[in-house]
Amino acid sequence: MSTLTHPEWNEKMGGREVAKAFAEQIHGKNVLITGVSPESIGSSIALSIASQNPALLIFASRTKSKLEEVVKSIQDAYPDVIVKVVLLDLMSQESVKVAAKEVSQMTSRLDLIINNAGIMTTARQTTKEGLEGQFGANHIGHFLLTELLMPQLLASASSSDEGATRVINLTSAGHRLSPVRFSDYNWEKSNDEIPEEERHAQLPPKFAKGADDGYNGWLAYGQAKTANMLFSVGLNEKYRGKGVRSYAVHPGCEYPAAQAF
Ligand SMILES: NC(=O)c1ccc[n+]([C@@H]2O[C@H](COP(=O)([O-])OP(=O)(O)OC[C@H]3O[C@@H](n4cnc5c(N)ncnc54)[C@H](OP(=O)(O)O)[C@@H]3O)[C@@H](O)[C@H]2O)c1
Numbered sequence: 001m002s003t004l005t006h007p008e009w010n011e012k013m014g015g016r017e018v019a020k021a022f023a024e025q026i027h028g029k030n031v032l033i034t035g036v037s038p039e040s041i042g043s044s045i046a047l048s049i050a051s052q053n054p055a056l057l058i059f060a061s062r063t064k065s066k067l068e069e070v071v072k073s074i075q076d077a078y079p080d081v082i083v084k085v086v087l088l089d090l091m092s093q094e095s096v097k098v099a100a101k102e103v104s105q106m107t108s109r110l111d112l113i114i115n116n117a118g119i120m121t122t123a124r125q126t127t128k129e130g131l132e133g134q135f136g137a138n139h140i141g142h143f144l145l146t147e148l149l150m151p152q153l154l155a156s157a158s159s160s161d162e163g164a165t166r167v168i169n170l171t172s173a174g175h176r177l178s179p180v181r182f183s184d185y186n187w188e189k190s191n192d193e194i195p196e197e198e199r200h201a202q203l204p205p206k207f208a209k210g211a212d213d214g215y216n217g218w219l220a221y222g223q224a225k226t227a228n229m230l231f232s233v234g235l236n237e238k239y240r241g242k243g244v245r246s247y248a249v250h251p252g253c254e255y256p257a258a259q260a261f
Pocket of ligand 1: 034066102171
């Protein structure tokens, strides 16, 4: 049995048409979106949500000039929408803590957190705390941000309809490339040095080759995107009874890339 609310929609459906169909769930809400730059999924989500009169939009991202550009496009299209920006570098837990504090000073309640920011890199990067960069930014940074803003989510949940307060984690079909290597999340070991249940499957040719230092960025991306999904599972287990729901969503990608997974 299909649980789709709109089975007639397909990949050609635009974000603003979807937002219009769910107008009641956006109107008057306080929404935080991470990873907001021009021509990105984050700015597209922002424009769609702005089209349905939210009470407050907060954009958290790492490049001030890009944030300002998106704010301008929102203000040009929807001048009545209140938009605030916060500088956030998910590669630094200190930055995440500062950003969460700023957000908590902006509002006492959040209805929706959309953890959208993400990196995919084939060369190894490392967070300020020494974590493998894709796991650190795509998952751990968002995990920390969301947990620090849980008081604001719970404040919304306590006075909202069941299921209206949400954390949306942007994952990817790329999660199929690797489970989470709980014993080696920094990718320092080879596939046969880790427990069987943490090993990656046979890789499609496009993803098989790692960098010269042995680091395969696609696998690390896959681990981070699996972690995004498990984060939603964990949030639902821990907070569903308190009214907060989480969904992990793949935003879609061009057909050849989708086929590769
Ligand atoms: N595009 C696809 O085909 C596709 C497919 C599957 C899943 N996804 C997922 O969808 C999400 C959005 O993807 P996208 O295609 O819109 O990516 P994008 O165009 O590269 O945008 C990524 C956003 O994340 C921000 N960001 C990157 N590192 C950050 C950090 N350390 N701290 C704070 N912000 C950071 C970027 O800011 P700057 O621009 O300032 O660097 C940018 O705003 C990601 O989670 C991605 O994994 C995308």
